[in-house]
Amino acid sequence: MEGVITTQVRVIGALVLRETRTAFGDTQLGYLWAVVTPTLSTLVLVFIFSTVGRAPAFGTSFALFFATGVFPFQTYSKLSNSLMTAISSSRGLLSYPLVKETDILLSKYILITLTYFMIIIVFFTTLVLFNDAPIPVRVEECGIAFFMLTLLGLGAGATNAVIFRLWPTWKQLEAIISRPLFFLSGIFYVPSDFPTDIVKLLSWNPVLHGIEWFREGYYGNYDSIVLDRTYLLTVATILLLIGFFGERLYRKKSIR
Template sequence: MAHQMKSAIEIQLDVLGALMLRDIRTRFGGTMWGYGIAVAWPCAHILIIMTAYKITHRPTPIGDSIVLFAVSGLSPYIIMNYMSRKMMEGPLQNRQLIYFPQVKFFDVVMSRAIVEICTSALSIFMVFFISTCVGAEIIPIDPFMFCVSMLFSLAFAMGLGFTNVFISQIFPQWQMVFIVPGLIMYFTSGTVIPIEAMPAVVYDYVQWNPLMQIVKVCRSGFYPGYGADAEILYVLIVTGTLALVGLLGMRFVVPRFLN
């Protein structure tokens, strides 16, 4: 029994490894340059924000470094945006693989999730590396809170990704529809426009945005005293609910559509 169990686990790991390699080769052209572009692409967000503030001659909303402001806000968004979308695209792009006996639907989802975790980690590292190269000081004052915010970002992105996978298998057009809530979360997260600058009526509503709470936690690692009112428990509840809905949907509802 132990030998059979070990063999089953080894087979499962081999399947995940093969799916991850196939995913990287098909999506990034099978070259280091292709994957490198995908990793470095999120840096464009920082350049856009910096350019917008320079052109409009607007002062830095928090502190005196626009690079630090952009990095501290965009790091959680980069993880949430790319991971939640790419997890959804995985099963839609690789549906034919599910017909192989060794490959399960959940294998395809998790292989894409693991690839996105690695890509997100490299992207954040690249953002810090490039920022340091241009002379910006973006070392967290509280590294622990920054790491916590990154874990929250990964957990929230994965929970949202599971739900996106579930919905997109029933309603394939969700892949395009999700752009709208994604943009809403982006513009109400304080990434570009600090929430403190928003009208009181708007501020009351953006409190329901989990990404905004995560951005608060992330910035608390860079700005002393910032983000003390972040609702961490709320983020955990939303993350757990999204993951539960997505996993239950993939377990009990999605197989009917696949068959």
């Protein structure tokens, strides 16, 4: 059993390296550019909103409030979207006996998670150095919230991958369905700004809970009215079970 686990860890590690070279090239500059580009684009957005007088919904720094929403959201969104086509785009790797569909999903999950972790570190470090943000009050809470959103993204991505293999049109349909999430996940606002009925509707969005969790960890005095950690964990677990069990059933069906 230990030998099997060791082998699969090595396979996933090799796939991560391959995915890194494919996505960013063979130079370190390629990966650095992948980290710097989202950071600079977010800084540009912050500058534009600040110029037009956009005030943060909480705190005194619009850049900090926006970043605590947009980066956790982008992490989930990137995982959910990229993992959908990960297996179909790497179908040639499945000709190797040791490589399984789950290995492809996990390797891409690891790479995207590490990339966005680095993006978050770079961006918030920049804000702290320029005195536009304090150091997070509870770093461990921010870390847990980020990790939970990556699990949610992994579950959604794995589920999307199964549906996409059964029904290719799902890629276009999912893009339409998920687009409103950017406006429903609390990136520009806090839920307490809205009436109770609207807050109840927003609370069905698990991504919102992840962002609220992240903000509670960063700010010392941010008290979310919707945050339900158990709900986020439950949705992530359900999606992971659907995605990976669905993939296993699809694999068995394909072998037959």
